[in-house]
Every structure is written in structure tokens, then in C-alpha cells.
Ligand code: FES
């Protein structure tokens with residue numbers, strides 16, 4: 015039996031019982047019952063499973079849970095807390111992350127399957143570049159390794175508008 | 187109490203008249219419940235479509251706590267139906283759409299079935315349900331307020347007559363009221379005589395014509411009601427099909443044959459010390475690994491796949507030789523044609539000049555971002571519950587009952603959200619449900635089957651490749667006098683469940699064939715003959731029964747046939763030195779279409795001139811600029827598309843810089859949702875025009891990753907402009923689906939405008955564009 019592994023997920027330290035080589039995606043979904051990250055390809059080719067690890071986007075489908083030991087994992091469900099913490103607040107008062115609010119206001123999801131990953135990518139982008147141009151948004155969603163974030167329903171135009179809207183809210 | 191409501195149904199069909207009955211008074215609670223009177227219950231029933239009796243849930247419940255519950259067997263496929271249906275009911279009932287809770291797709295909790303893409307018939311049903319209910323409520327209020335029905339007005343669920351008011355909730359308080367409404371049709375069932383192997387997929391149809399609100403008076407339809415599920419999807423509260431977990435549930439991964447025709451030689455083994463809880467399941471050519479632990483199932487299936495042996499099979503022509511294979515097929519007489527061959531051929535030979543071409547497209551994929559998933563629980567008594575994201579729950583129920591040889595009453599399909607799939611399950615098949623029920627039946631436990639991306643891209647049905655020969659004849663004034671087309675394609679109606687095929691269990695028997703899908707916009711072309719030729723699936727004699735299955739995909743048939751038709755119109759316009767818009771307007775008298783073309787051209791700042799572009803070189807190096815257009819008429823809607831592109835000859839890359847799309851779908855129900863459908867449809871259409879191709883070798887599909895089946899990325903998306911025209915006098919038209927189909931012809935035309943080369947094939951990949959440019963260089 016390997017040493018017990020502890021990962022901080024959405025603000026809580028969680029003792030993980032899954033085998034250490036299990037990809038983070040399966041641990042989040044099946045052990046911790048978080049349904050934000052979803053299986054799209056299992057090969058780091060689509061972005062549906064994206065989460066933040068210490069603030070940087072990773073593809074949970076190819077990241078062994080052992081690689082996240084002692085780190086902070088944020089899923090879609092943890093974005094409100096991440097936002098509260100960035101404002102210096104400790105409690106999660108139920109306010110959505112501005113990215114989520116913008117996604118609702120701009121009616122981004124069609125089927126919505128890819129959108130958890132899309133919002134994670136937006137949260138990371140806006141944390142590093144608070145005022146991205148359209149070209150920078152397109153670049154972040156297309157050219158950043160390991161792969162483009164793909165949306166088969168074609169919501170790219172709505173995503174660009176929502177990222178810009180979230181950027182405005184986060185700066186004000 | 188018994189009240190008969192106004193309706194256009196002749197009173198001779200008494201059993202079909204809508205009627206309101208009070209079942210009694212209650213101490214607490216109370217509701218008005220709208221249910222069905224089916225023809226087979228009536229004395230004059232036309233011969234009942236089947237003798238099955240299924241207890242059917244109500245359409246609508248108006249409860250005394252103010253809740254209005256509406257049920258439809260149709261589902262949300264990402265195009266906004268879940269927003270439109272409440273609008274339509276709310277309009278007739280005079281309530282706010284947000285007071286309506288919609289239950290969709292569950293076969294045990296919804297009444298009607300029907301196609302999820304078939305919004306028009308779905309809307310028509312709910313509109314009538316709302317109208318019948320409204321009439322019933324008015325009658326109740328009229329009694330309560332002692333005022334004649336025509337003196338009543340309703341706003342936000344409050345009925346008023348002069349000074350008096352009463353709410354809907356007070357009208358139903360403490361009573362159980364039943365409103366039965368007349369319907370025809372039945373439930374979906376497997377039917378070997380039907381073209382796709384199923385009948386009853388339309389579901390139930392509400393009969394009669396209850397008085398409905400005139401479109402010009404609409405207050406709710408025409409506004410941008412948000413899609414109700416969005417906040418839950420954004421916050422992580424949605425329960426997706428992939429989230430279903432049941433006690434004792436096993437996770438399964440499939441181990442598919444080596445090719446689309448291979449049969450099992452020997453199944454591999456698993457080392458119990460490495461995979462202690464994994465179990466191998468085999469039924470004929472269906473092989474799977476199940477485990478309570480999903481990751482164990484994933485890893486074990488990879489190990490098993492590596493040591494399982496299959497026969498070889500080489501029954502496919504390869505994607506490189508697809509066109510040759512279609513050409514060499516011995517086509518029977520066309521199953522369907524429109525127009526007179528004789529007159530058209532005569533007019534063609536009498537014409538001053540002819541323009542002709544052959545267009546083609548390879549196989550493409552629906553390619554959902556989430557590969558298919560399903561959970562099935564086969565209970566000890568043989569009944570089954572399936573959790574699915576099928577777009578036709580009743581069609582799926584019929585197929586599962588058929589595969590397990592049980593009655594449809596024993597199957598419940600529960601519908602949940604999942605990734606958009608663009609028509610793949612329109613007939614209820616082609617998902618993971620078959621695998622799941624078979625594995626659950628064998629193991630006696632609930633089973634969740636998650637297909638991998640490779641399973642999905644390699645083993646699901648595809649939209650088949652096709653070839654079309656098309657020619658038109660022009661008179662001395664450059665007017666088209668005749669047009670003749672012949673479309674050749676493998677069938678695209680094979681909704682058999684792949685798990686059932688591999689396990690050797692009963693499946694549907696779809697008939698090979700095809701249909702004329704174009705809707706004709708050019709009434710000023712005097713003679714036309716359209717023929718379609720269908721053939722069986724490629725590799726239909728595959729030993730395991732699968733082969734290259736063909737199934738419809740978004741804007742089916744018309745997407746393909748309109749590409750050929752509009753491309754030919756663009757070639758004819760260019761051959762005659764005419765602006766493509768002016769050329770089209772000469773050939774139609776449809777004012778609705780002409781208005782839309784003008785509005786779209788204006789938004790795109792279209793300057794009339796013939797193609798090719800006399801001045802294609804922009805400021806940057808040797809890039810070539812072009813623009814092109816196309817139109818389409820479909821389901822009582824008009825569409826126009828204008829593409830502006832830049833071609834980089836050194837790389838062969840085409841960038842669409844701007845796409846302007848115009849739609850007139852009659853009365854626009856929800857401008858915001860229509861805009862979303864137009865924007866996203868354009869992305870999918872550009873993806874098809876520039877990138878998408880399913881490749882296969884002699885036995886299997888080889889484009890099984892996102893790196894080999896490429897779809898459009900965000901950086902490749904152009905600026906998109908939308909133009910909408912709403913009309914109160916044309917009824918509803920189809921708005922959610924067609925936008926993808928107006929991209930390929932406009933982009934191909936823009937490519938000709940930029941380069942002077944007619945591209946007669948899509949996708950216009952860099953390799954293909956480079957080849958076209960090379961051919962021209964060698965020729966000149
Ligand atoms: S599922 Fe991880 S990138 Fe596709």
C-alpha cells in the first residue's frame with residue numbers, strides 16, 4: 015500500500031484512496047464526486063477535463079493523482095472560492111467567479127460539455143493577462159500546449175465575448 | 187362536470203373531442219392535468235396503429251401552488267429547444283415562461299416521443315396543448331366569475347372580468363380536473379417495412395385546431411428567453427449522462443475488433459494480480475472489461491486489447507479510392523427523383539451552352555466532444571432502465587426492446603444532457619446503450635459504458651461520402667433553362683446499435699436508399715430533374731455485420747445536395763460573367779428569399795461584380811482575397827451565406843476572415859437563441875468546408891484522434907455577422923439546424939473568386955489547395 019496521498023481540492027485537503035497512478039480526472043469524478051471536469055479524449059487533445067493545479071491549467075486526464083500531492087487543485091466547482099480568495103475574502107459567499115457569471119450572461123453553452131474546461135482556461139488566462147485582446151484570447155485557446163480547447167458546438171464567438179465581459183468585471 | 191371545448195374536430199368523432207372533467211374535490215392540493223384521448227379509444231378509431239397500451243404521462247399539469255409542469259418526449263440537443271417550448275406554452279396560456287418547468291425525454295414521464303430536431307412538430311403539439319388548456323381555464327373562470335368567456339382577459343395567469351379577478355391557481359385549488367385532448371399516432375417500434383427499420387418515430391400528434399393566439403399579438407414568442415439549463419451547466423450542478431452512478435455499478439470499456447469486419451479468434455487474459463477486480467465479458471464479437479473501478483477498467487481493457495486476436499478483413503475501398511468505388515458501383519434505378527427527365531434532357535440539348543461539373547465529399551463525423559456513454563440496469567424481472575443522451579428516447583426504447591426480445595413496456599429510457607451529437611441518434615440508435623444493456627444483462631449489475639474517443643470516431647456511424655454529377659443549360663441571354671443532377675451515396679439511415687450487431691443480437695433492418703433533399707429555390711428555371719441513387723453501406727457484407735455504417739448528420743442530405751447545386755450556380759454565374767447574387771435573383775421570384783439576399787449582401791457590404799476577383803492580391807505579400815455566396819431554402823426558412831477568405835498559396839492555408847449569414851425562418855421565436863445557432867452553425871460549416879475528413883484503410887477508420895480528425899479551432903474562426911428577418915405571416919420555419927450548410931458552397935465560391943480555380947471537393951485542406959494550385963501552374 016502506497017503512502018496516503020493528500021491533495022487540496024477546491025480549498026479542502028482531501029486524503030486520496032485511489033492508486034497513485036490513477037489520472038486526476040477519475041479521482042475527481044469517482045472518488046471526490048466532482049462532475050465539472052469531464053472525459054473528452056483522455057489524451058490531452060481536447061480540454062474537456064481541464065482543471066487548475068496551483069493556478070495553472072492542466073489536463074486531468076493525463077495527470078497522475080500522485081503528481082498533485084500537496085498541491086492546490088481547482089475544478090469548475092471551486093471557481094467561486096478561487097475568486098473570493100483572490101479578493102482577500104476567506105468565505106465562499108456563493109458569488110460566482112466573474113468568468114461563470116459572464117458565461118451565464120453571454121449564454122455561452124450550447125450542449126455545454128466542453129465548457130467546464132473553457133471556463134478553467136478563461137480563469138487562468140485572466141489571472142495572467144487581465145485585459146486580453148481578441149487575438150490573445152484566440153491564441154490562448156488554440157496555441158497553448160498541450161492542445162487547442164475544442165468545442166464541437168462552435169461556441170467560440172460566445173466564449174470570446176464572455177472572456178471580455180469577465181475581464182471588465184474583474185478589473186472593476 | 188363535463189365540458190366540451192371548441193376545436194375544429196367534427197362532432198361526429200365524439201371520442202376525440204377535447205373535454206374537461208372534474209374527478210372530484212380534494213381536501214388539499216389540486217391540479218388541472220392534461221392527458222390524451224387517443225383515436226384507438228374512440229368509437230370511430232381508424233384502425234389502431236397498434237394494440238399496445240402504454241400508460242402515458244400527462245402533457246401539462248397546472249398545480250394549485252402555481253407550478254406549471256410541461257412534459258415533452260423531445261430533448262435539448264444544445265440548440266435551445268428547452269427555451270423555446272416554455273415560450274410557446276406560456277404564450278398560449280398567458281403566463282411567464284419562467285413559471286414553466288419542462289421535463290424532457292424520459293419515456294416513463296413524458297407523453298409524446300418524436301424527433302428532437304423536429305422542433306416544428308414539437309412546437310405545434312405544445313402550442314395546441316397550451317391553447318386547449320387556456321380554453322379550459324377560461325371556461326372555469328367564466329363559471330366562477332359569472333361572466334361570459336369573451337369578456338375575460340388574462341395576464342400573468344390572472345383572469346379578469348371588469349372588476350373581478352381570479353388566478354389560475356385559485357381555479358384549480360382543491361380539485362382534480364382532467365382535460366383530455368385528442369391525439370393520433372403511437373409509440374416508436376421496430377418495423378422491418380420502414381425505410382430506416384423503425385416506425386412511429388414522429389410520436390404523438392395533437393389533433394384539432396383550438397383557437398390559438400395570432401402571431402401578430404405575440405408577447406413572449408419573439409423575445410430572447412434564456413436557455414434554462416445554462417446556469418446549472420456553468421456552476422457544475424447539471425447531472426450529465428456520464429455522472430449517473432448506481433449502487434454496485436460496474437464501469438465498462440469496450441475492446442473492439444481489429445477492423446469493421448473482424449470476428450473474434452481468441453480473447454486475451456488479464457493478470458489477476460494486476461487487475462484483481464476486472465472481469466472480461468464476451469458475447470460473440472462483443473468484448474468488454476468491467477470493473478467497479480473505472481481506471482482499472484481502462485487499464486485492463488488496454489491490456490486485453492493487446493492480447494486479443496481477431497480475423498483480418500479488407501472489405502473497404504480505402505478513403506483515397508472512395509470516389510472510384512462509388513463510380514464503379516452498379517447503381518440501380520434511382521429510388522427517388524423529382525422533375526421530368528425527358529423535358530429536362532430536351533431543354534439541355536436545346537440550350538445555347540452548358541455548364542457541368544462533378545462534386546464530391548468524403549465521409550465525415552458527428553464527432554461529439556464527449557464520446558458516447560450510457561448506463562443500463564437490467565433488473566431481475568427482465569425490465570430495463572437506461573440512462574442515455576439519445577435524441578430519440580422512444581426510438582432507443584424500441585431498439586433496446588427489440589435487441590433484448592422484450593416488450594417496450596419493460597424498457598424505460600431516462601434522458602440526460604451530454605455532448606452535442608448533431609443528428610447521430612435521431613433514430614434512437616448508434617450509442618453506447620446497446621453495449622450497456624447487454625453487459626448489464628450478463629453481469630446482473632448496473633453497467634456504465636464509456637466509449638473512448640477512438641471507439642467513438644472509429645465505431646460510430648458516419649455521414650457517408652458522396653459524388654454528384656450536375657449540369658445546367660443556358661439560353662442566349664445567360665438564363666438557366668434546365669438543370670439536371672444525379673447524386674450517388676451509400677445509405678445514411680443505419681441506426682443499428684453497434685453493441686447489438688457485435689453480440690449477434692436482433693437489430694433493425696434499414697433499407698439502403700437515399701432521398702432528394704434539396705428544397706427548390708429557383709422557380710424561374712423552367713426544367714429540372716433531380717435524381718438520387720443510394721447504395722448499401724460500404725463493407726455491408728462484413729463478417730461481423732458492422733462495416734462503414736452511414737447515418738444522417740446536421741442538415742442531412744440537403745447539406746450535400748445544396749453544395750453541388752449552389753456550386754454549379756456559382757460556376758454558371760462566373761461562366762456568364764455575372765455577379766453571383768444578380769445571377770440568382772434572375773432565377774427566383776421568391777420575394778422572401780430576395781429580401782433576405784439583399785439584407786445579407788448589405789450587411790456584408792457586397793459590391794456587385796463577377797468572379798473571379800480581378801484584383802485578388804491584397805497588401806500582404808502574395809495572399810489572394812476572394813468572396814463567395816450561396817443560399818438555401820429549408821423547412822419554411824430562407825438562408826444566405828457570404829464568405830470572405832484569404833488564400834496563402836505558399837502554405838495552401840485558407841483563412842475565412844468574415845462570414846455573413848442571413849436567416850428568415852418565418853416568425854423568429856427567440857432572436858438570441860437563433861443567433862447562437864447561426865454563430866455556432868457557421869463554425870461547424872467552416873470546419874466541414876476546410877478540415878473534416880474521415881479516412882479509412884481497407885478495414886478500419888484511421889482518423890480516430892483529434893489530431894487526425896481535425897475540427898475548427900478558435901483561432902481559425904472568422905468574424906461572423908448575422909442577419910435575421912422575422913415575419914408574422916409565414917408561420918414557424920426551421921432555424922436551429924441549417925446554418926452549417928450555407929458555409930461550404932460560399933467558401934468554395936470564394937476560393938474560385940480568389941484563385942480562379944473551381945474546387946469541386948471539400949474539405950479545402952492545405953494539401954488539397956496546394957495540389958489545386960500546382961495543377962493550375964503545370965497547366966499554364
Ligand atoms: S479529456 Fe483531457 S484533454 Fe481531452
Ligand code: FES
Nearest residue numbers: 125126165166167
Ligand atoms: S458547447 Fe457543445 S462542445 Fe462546446
